[in-house]
Amino acid sequence: MSLAGKKVVVVGGSSGIGLATAELAKREGAEVIIASRNAERLQAAAAKLGATGIATDVASDASVAELFKKCGAVDHVVVTAAQLKTGPFKTVSMDDVRATMEGKFWGAWRVARAAEIRAGGSLTLVSGFLSIRPRPNSAIVGAANGALESLARSLAIDLAPVRVNCVSPGIIDTPIRAAMPEAARLDMLAKVAAALPVGRVGLGEDIAQQIMCFMTNGFATGSIVYIDGGGLIV
Numbered sequence: 001m002s003l004a005g006k007k008v009v010v011v012g013g014s015s016g017i018g019l020a021t022a023e024l025a026k027r028e029g030a031e032v033i034i035a036s037r038n039a040e041r042l043q044a045a046a047a048k049l050g051a052t053g054i055a056t057d058v059a060s061d062a063s064v065a066e067l068f069k070k071c072g073a074v075d076h077v078v079v080t081a082a083q084l085k086t087g088p089f090k091t092v093s094m095d096d097v098r099a100t101m102e103g104k105f106w107g108a109w110r111v112a113r114a115a116e117i118r119a120g121g122s123l124t125l126v127s128g129f130l131s132i133r134p135r136p137n138s139a140i141v142g143a144a145n146g147a148l149e150s151l152a153r154s155l156a157i158d159l160a161p162v163r164v165n166c167v168s169p170g171i172i173d174t175p176i177r178a179a180m181p182e183a184a185r186l187d188m189l190a191k192v193a194a195a196l197p198v199g200r201v202g203l204g205e206d207i208a209q210q211i212m213c214f215m216t217n218g219f220a221t222g223s224i225v226y227i228d229g230g231g232l233i234v
């Protein structure tokens with residue numbers, strides 16, 4: 001087991017890509033801590049995984065500081081936490097776009113500042129395809145993703161010898177689209193799948209595998225890896 005004896009913290013680990021990463025880290029022998037806001041969902045996921053759940057809001061300096069005080073020194077940290085509020089550029093509210101940056105970008109920043117990661121350990125951030133493949137009405141998400149990718153490169157210098165990397169997912173079927181009407185969600189996923197060279201949308205596990213690679217490959221730092229089923233080449 002490649003993570004035996006290692007302590008792994010997944011911030012955003014109660015759902016989707018984070019949950020899949022926590023599951024994989026656990027299977028690879030790590031002690032796993034997951035963190036997110038909704039305590040009920042967090043503790044249910046932690047119990048199922050055999051992990052520890054620590055309720056945390058990445059939009060709060062104090063909450064993130066408290067999380068890492070409780071964790072102590074760790075080996076690998078992964079940040080998947082995000083709640084995205086977007087809309088047409090000219091009319092989307094400033095509250096919504098600020099909230100998106102507060103969670104997705106500043107949340108990752110806070111985690112990077114607060115985490116005590118052992119030398120040779122790693123921090124993995126999660127951006128997304130919109131940074132280089134923009135879509136209508138999602139400028140703030142593209143901007144947050146681009147900022148995270150730049151942040152990962154900078155932190156690979158500032159936090160060395162801790163390694164810092166970023167994975168950029170394509171369309172992944174996770175609860176992130178739970179608010180969409182089910183028929184529209186399935187229709188969108190089917191259309192995306194049909195257009196991709198791999199003929200399917202992604203699963204949380206597809207991104208978890210790349211995150212595992214960042215954790216275990218001691219030569220990987222400052223890397224941005226796009227895992228998107230070929231979305232960027234079609």
Ligand SMILES: NC(=O)c1ccc[n+]([C@@H]2O[C@H](COP(=O)([O-])OP(=O)(O)OC[C@H]3O[C@@H](n4cnc5c(N)ncnc54)[C@H](OP(=O)(O)O)[C@@H]3O)[C@@H](O)[C@H]2O)c1
Nearest residue numbers: 012014015016017036037038057058081082128172174176
């Ligand atoms: N799924 C995709 O197609 C896709 C594509 C490109 C990029 N991404 C990126 O991949 C990352 C993970 O997405 P996902 O699909 O796994 O989403 P998800 O299933 O909605 O999971 C998001 C997780 O983050 C937590 N979270 C949200 N806001 C938080 C906050 N302020 N503080 C702490 N935890 C918070 C959520 O729990 P609580 O709500 O309980 O806090 C949940 O555990 C995101 O950054 C997303 O933008 C996803």
